[in-house]
Amino acid sequence: MYMKYYMFNLSMLLLFVGCGSSVNRNDTEISSQETANKNRQVFYAQGEAIFKDKCKACHGNYAEKKALGKSDVIAKMKETDLIEAMHDYKSDTRNNYGMGGLMKGQVSTLSNEEFTSLGVYIYDLNKERLTLAGKGHKLYAIKYEESCGMSSNDFASQKSQSEWTKTNDTGTFIDELKEICPNVTFKKSYEQYLYAFVYRYASDSGNIVSE
Numbered sequence: 001m002y003m004k005y006y007m008f009n010l011s012m013l014l015l016f017v018g019c020g021s022s023v024n025r026n027d028t029e030i031s032s033q034e035t036a037n038k039n040r041q042v043f044y045a046q047g048e049a050i051f052k053d054k055c056k057a058c059h060g061n062y063a064e065k066k067a068l069g070k071s072d073v074i075a076k077m078k079e080t081d082l083i084e085a086m087h088d089y090k091s092d093t094r095n096n097y098g099m100g101g102l103m104k105g106q107v108s109t110l111s112n113e114e115f116t117s118l119g120v121y122i123y124d125l126n127k128e129r130l131t132l133a134g135k136g137h138k139l140y141a142i143k144y145e146e147s148c149g150m151s152s153n154d155f156a157s158q159k160s161q162s163e164w165t166k167t168n169d170t171g172t173f174i175d176e177l178k179e180i181c182p183n184v185t186f187k188k189s190y191e192q193y194l195y196a197f198v199y200r201y202a203s204d205s206g207n208i209v210s211e
């Protein structure tokens with residue numbers, strides 16, 4: 001009985017001490033978080049430059065393609081897994097699709113810091129694209145779906161990813177949307193959201209809109 005009482009008191013005390021110290025810790029956590037965010041921006045910018053120069057031809061503009069029809073979709077990988085995979089190709093210990101040698105050639109001149117940058121960029125890029133696509137889906141569902149008369153999924157899968165990319169590259173994206181939904185006037189300012197949305201759910205994307 002007494003024993004129980006003491007144990008209860010002890011755990012309350014520990015709880016209290018725990019709370020107190022975490023208040024102090026928060027200040028330093030915030031400032032180190034700020035530094036981390038800043039570093040992340042630097043890593044992101046470096047990763048973006050390398051990715052566009054050396055990786056996107058095979059892995060796709062948003063890292064969303066199976067490279068040469070073989071690799072996993074690296075936009076879906078976790079940051080730590082991305083970085084680890086690059087290290088492993090460099091040290092010749094990864095070969096999931098028989099193309100490890102080819103990937104070794106891509107990363108063998110890159111440093112550890114550059115691997116980190118690429119990991120940060122590819123991971124954050126995918127998060128951004130998801131957010132844009134989510135907004136685009138909402139805009140379509142709320143503002144256009146009824147007057148167009150086409151479900152979100154049918155709308156996005158009117159074209160394949162490379163067909164959508166082409167309309168974006170040639171500046172005809174909004175015109176193409178009008179062809180698909182003649183009764184609708186699409187706002188130019190929604191373009192980037194709608195594009196991210198249809199691209200993500202394009203006919204050959206393997207993704208299906210959950211309504």
Ligand code: HEC
Pocket residue numbers: 050051054055056057058059067068070071072073074082085086094095096097098099100102103106107118
């Ligand atoms: C010439 C085409 C090509 C280029 C350029 C290329 N890759 Fe790859 N990548 C591949 C192939 C093919 C694989 C699958 C390798 C295997 O068999 O394990 C792959 C695999 C990967 C994987 C692991 C995914 C998996 O399937 O396990 C990562 C991460 C990766 N590449 C990142 C990059 C980065 C970062 C760059 C730029 C520095 C890059 N790749 C450049 C073709 C390419």
